[in-house]
Amino acid sequence: MSSLLYRLPSPFPCASGCLPQCITNTWKNLREKEYVGFATLPNQVHRKSVKKGFDFTLMVAGESGLGKSTLVNSLFLTDLHKDRKLLNAEERISQTVEITKHTVDIEEKGVKLKLTIVDTPGFGDAVNNTECWRPITDYIDQQFEQYFRDESGLNRKNIQDNRVHCCLYFIPPFGHGLRPVDIEFMKALQDKVNVVPLISKADCLMPSEIKKLKERLREEIDKYGIKIYQFPDCDSDEDEEFKQQDRELKESTPFAVIGSNTVVEARGQRVRGRLYPWGIVEVENQSHCDFVKLRTMLIRTHMHDLKDITCDCHYENYRAQCIQTMTSKMNADKRVESPIPILPLSTPDVETEKLIKMKDEELRRMQQMLQKMQQQMHEQDL
Amino acid sequence: MAATDVDIFSNEEKRNLSLGGHVGFDSLPDQLVSKSVTQGFCFNILCVGETGIGKSTLMNTLFNTMFENEEASHYQNGVYLRPRTYDLQESNVHLKLTIVDTVGFGDQINKEDSYKPIVDYIDTQFENYLQEELKIKRSLFNYHDTRIHICLYFIAPTGHSLKSLDLVTMKKLDSKVNIIPIIAKADTISKSELHKFKIKIMSELVSNGVQIYQFPTDDEAVTEINASMNAHLPFAVVGSVEEVKVGNKTVRARQYPWGVVQVENESHCDFVKLREMLIRVNMEDLREQTHARHYELYRRCKLEEMGFKDTDPDSQPFSLQETYEAKRKEFLGDLQRKEEEMRQMFVNKVKETEAELKEKERELHDKFEQLKRMHQEEKRKVEEKRRDLEEEMNAFNRRKVAAETLSLSQPLKKDKDKKKNSAAEVI
Numbered sequence: 001m002s003s004l005l006y007r008l009p010s011p012f013p014c015a016s017g018c019l020p021q022c023i024t025n026t027w028k029n030l031r032e033k034e035y036v037g038f039a040t041l042p043n044q045v046h047r048k049s050v051k052k053g054f055d056f057t058l059m060v061a062g063e064s065g066l067g068k069s070t071l072v073n074s075l076f077l078t079d080l081h082k083d084r085k086l087l088n089a090e091e092r093i094s095q096t097v098e099i100t101k102h103t104v105d106i107e108e109k110g111v112k113l114k115l116t117i118v119d120t121p122g123f124g125d126a127v128n129n130t131e132c133w134r135p136i137t138d139y140i141d142q143q144f145e146q147y148f149r150d151e152s153g154l155n156r157k158n159i160q161d162n163r164v165h166c167c168l169y170f171i172p173p174f175g176h177g178l179r180p181v182d183i184e185f186m187k188a189l190q191d192k193v194n195v196v197p198l199i200s201k202a203d204c205l206m207p208s209e210i211k212k213l214k215e216r217l218r219e220e221i222d223k224y225g226i227k228i229y230q231f232p233d234c235d236s237d238e239d240e241e242f243k244q245q246d247r248e249l250k251e252s253t254p255f256a257v258i259g260s261n262t263v264v265e266a267r268g269q270r271v272r273g274r275l276y277p278w279g280i281v282e283v284e285n286q287s288h289c290d291f292v293k294l295r296t297m298l299i300r301t302h303m304h305d306l307k308d309i310t311c312d313c314h315y316e317n318y319r320a321q322c323i324q325t326m327t328s329k330m331n332a333d334k335r336v337e338s339p340i341p342i343l344p345l346s347t348p349d350v351e352t353e354k355l356i357k358m359k360d361e362e363l364r365r366m367q368q369m370l371q372k373m374q375q376q377m378h379e380q381d382l
Numbered sequence: 383m384a385a386t387d388v389d390i391f392s393n394e395e396k397r398n399l400s401l402g403g404h405v406g407f408d409s410l411p412d413q414l415v416s417k418s419v420t421q422g423f424c425f426n427i428l429c430v431g432e433t434g435i436g437k438s439t440l441m442n443t444l445f446n447t448m449f450e451n452e453e454a455s456h457y458q459n460g461v462y463l464r465p466r467t468y469d470l471q472e473s474n475v476h477l478k479l480t481i482v483d484t485v486g487f488g489d490q491i492n493k494e495d496s497y498k499p500i501v502d503y504i505d506t507q508f509e510n511y512l513q514e515e516l517k518i519k520r521s522l523f524n525y526h527d528t529r530i531h532i533c534l535y536f537i538a539p540t541g542h543s544l545k546s547l548d549l550v551t552m553k554k555l556d557s558k559v560n561i562i563p564i565i566a567k568a569d570t571i572s573k574s575e576l577h578k579f580k581i582k583i584m585s586e587l588v589s590n591g592v593q594i595y596q597f598p599t600d601d602e603a604v605t606e607i608n609a610s611m612n613a614h615l616p617f618a619v620v621g622s623v624e625e626v627k628v629g630n631k632t633v634r635a636r637q638y639p640w641g642v643v644q645v646e647n648e649s650h651c652d653f654v655k656l657r658e659m660l661i662r663v664n665m666e667d668l669r670e671q672t673h674a675r676h677y678e679l680y681r682r683c684k685l686e687e688m689g690f691k692d693t694d695p696d697s698q699p700f701s702l703q704e705t706y707e708a709k710r711k712e713f714l715g716d717l718q719r720k721e722e723e724m725r726q727m728f729v730n731k732v733k734e735t736e737a738e739l740k741e742k743e744r745e746l747h748d749k750f751e752q753l754k755r756m757h758q759e760e761k762r763k764v765e766e767k768r769r770d771l772e773e774e775m776n777a778f779n780r781r782k783v784a785a786e787t788l789s790l791s792q793p794l795k796k797d798k799d800k801k802k803n804s805a806a807e808v809i
Contacts, residue, residue, distance in 0.1 A: 065540020089544035089586050127546050128492045174538055174567055175434035179456045181491050204539070204570035206636055274572050277649050279641020287639050 053112035062170025063124040066200040071259035097122040097135045133185045140164050140192045144318045166306045167193045170200040177216040186226045194229040194306050202256035202289050203281050210256050217254050255290035422476035424527050431536025432488035435566045439621035441481055458486030461499045497551045504530055504558045508680040531668045533559045536566040541575050543582045552592045560595035560668055568618035568651050569643045598667050611659050617652035
C-alpha cells in the first residue's frame, strides 16, 4: 500500500529546512479531500467472484436409512435424488461401498454455485464392514492427486477443483454414543477432509436425551482424539451479538438435525416439516432441531472457511507427503531427477520409463556375464 | 403330545352318550387352572437388537416395573447373552420371568458371527431340558424351564427396509424360537412412512423364507383379534417409563417440543397391541408352540444325530430301550476296534523303527570296515616307504663306508681334486 502513496510534485521549492512542514501539510490535505479509492477493493473482489462463480463439494457418509438424502434436499431446497433405487436387505449382506456424484448448478441473487454432492451408498450396510471406508479415502486421495497433477502441469488455466471440502458424517441416534465403525471412519478421514459429525433423525430424542448424547459424543471424540472441524474463533472486534451467536454455535456441536422432503401446514404457515399424530416437527424451528445452525454454519458463514482449510491444510499435507515419498523413492532407485515428479498412480513419462527399463536389463546382463567369467577363472585356478 | 392321543382314540369305537344329570366333570378346567396357579408360571423372553435401541426400556414399559440394568457400552468384542430372572406377582398369579438380553449385538465392525452366541444359547436351553427328560430319575414338574418362549427382534427405524444383519440373524433363528419382529423407537417414523416400511419388511421376510410367529387363529374366542393383529405385524412400539401430564391424566409418554407421544395411545404406536398379543392373549400359546414345535424339532434332530430311529428297517416300531442297547453295543464294538487299530499301528511303528535302526547299524558297520581297510592300505604304504627309506639309508651308509675306506687309502689325490674343483668354481 505504501507504493500507492505516490510522491506529489512538491509545489513549494523551499529550503530543506522547512520542507518537512510543508509536505506533512500536503499529505494531510490529501487524506481529507481526495480519496485514493482502494477501499473499493472488496467490492471488486465481490464482483469478480460473482462473475466467476463458486464451487463446493460436500460428501455425506453414514449407514443407509439415516436421512442423508433428505437432509441434503432440505439444505439446498432441491430434490437431488429423484429416481433412487434402494437395495433389499439380502442384496446388502455383502455390499461394497460405492461413490456416486451429483452435480447441480444453483443460483441465488446472481451468485452461482456449482454444488457437488458425493454420496457413499453401502457404507456400513454389509454384515462384515471391515475397512468399508477404504473406497472413500481412496476417492478423496484421488481428487487430491488429480488436483496436484493439474497444479503442477503446464497449462493451468482451467483447473477443475473436485476436492472434497466437507464431509457430513451421520451418527445414528439410536445408540448410546459412538460405535466402533464411527470411530474408525472418522479417524481414517480426519486428516484428509473436514469432518462434521451430525446426530441424524433427531426427532426420536427428547431434549434431555439430546443434551446427554451430545455431551457423550463430545467426550468420546476427545477421548479417542478425533480431529473434527473446529469453527474458527471470531475476531475480537466483532460485536457482542455475533460473539454470542458464535459461542452458541460452538456449544451445540455435534448438531442434531432433522430433514424433510415434505411441506406441511403449521401455525398457519407452510413449512418444511414432518407430520406426526402427536404434533408437527418443523425443520427450521430452532427449538426443534439444529438444522438452522447447520445451514448457517455450512452455507452462510463457514463455506469459504471449509474450502480454505481444505486447500491450506489437508491438501498441503497431502502434497508434502506425496513429494516426500517421491523424492525418497527416486533416491532409492537412483533415477534421473525429472522436473515433473513421477507420480505412482500415473505414467506421464512412458519414454523415460522404457529407457530406464532397457538400461536396467543391460546392467543385469553384464553383471551375469561378469559372474560367469569370475567363476571360470576360479575353476581354472583350481 | 395331544395330537398323538387323539389318534389313538379315533381308532377305537366311540359312542356318544347323554348324561342323565349333573356329574360335575365340567370343573376339570377349573381344577387345572387352580393347580397351575399354585404351581406358578414361567415365561422367558429373548430381546435381540442393537445397543441402545430400547430393549430394556420396552421391557420396563411392558411389565410396568423397573428391572435394574445399566446402559451397555458399544465396545464389546463380541455378542454375549445376559439372562436375568425375576419373580412377579399379579392378583394371585406368580410369574417367573426371565429376560435375556443380547449385549454388544450389531456393534462390531465384522458381524458375521453375531448370530452364533444367540443360537448357541437357545440350543443349550433345549439341551438342558432334553437331558432332564432323558434322566432316569427326573422331576419335570419341578424343573425351571429356561427354554426361550419368545424372541422379540428389534428393528431399527430406518424407514427403508431391514438391515442385512437383521435378515441373516432372523433366518438363523426362525426354526428355533418364536420370533415377533418389532420396530423400535417408532416415534421417528411418520404414519405414511410407517405403512410403507411395514409392507417392505414383511415382503422381505416372506421372500427370504423367514418364518415369524403367527398368532393362532384356530381358537374361536381369539381368532378375530389374532387375525387382525397378524395384519399389523411388525408392531411399531415406543417405550417410556416417564410420566407426563396430558390433559388431566398422567400417562406414560415422551415429551417433545412439538408434542407428546403417548405410549398407550393406539393412534400413536402399537404398544397396546403388542402387550395384548404378547401377555394378555397368547402367552400360553407361545409356551405351547415352543414346547410342541421348536423343542420337538430340536429333540428329533439331536436324537437322529445320535442314531436313534423310530422304526427299524422292517418298519416295526422300535422301543427306545432296544435302540439304546443296540447303540451301546455298537459303541463298545467301535471302541474295541479303535483299540485294536491303535495297537496295530503301534506294532507297525515299532517294526518300522527297528528295521530302520538295523539298516543304520549295517551302514555303520560297512563304513567301519571300509575305514579299516583304508587304514590298512595306508599302513602298508607307509611300511613300504619306510622300507625303501631304510634301504636307501643302508645304501648310503655303505657308500659312505666305501668312500671313507677309499679316502683313507688315497687322501692326497682327493685333496688335489678338491682344490682343482674349488678353483674351477671360483673362475
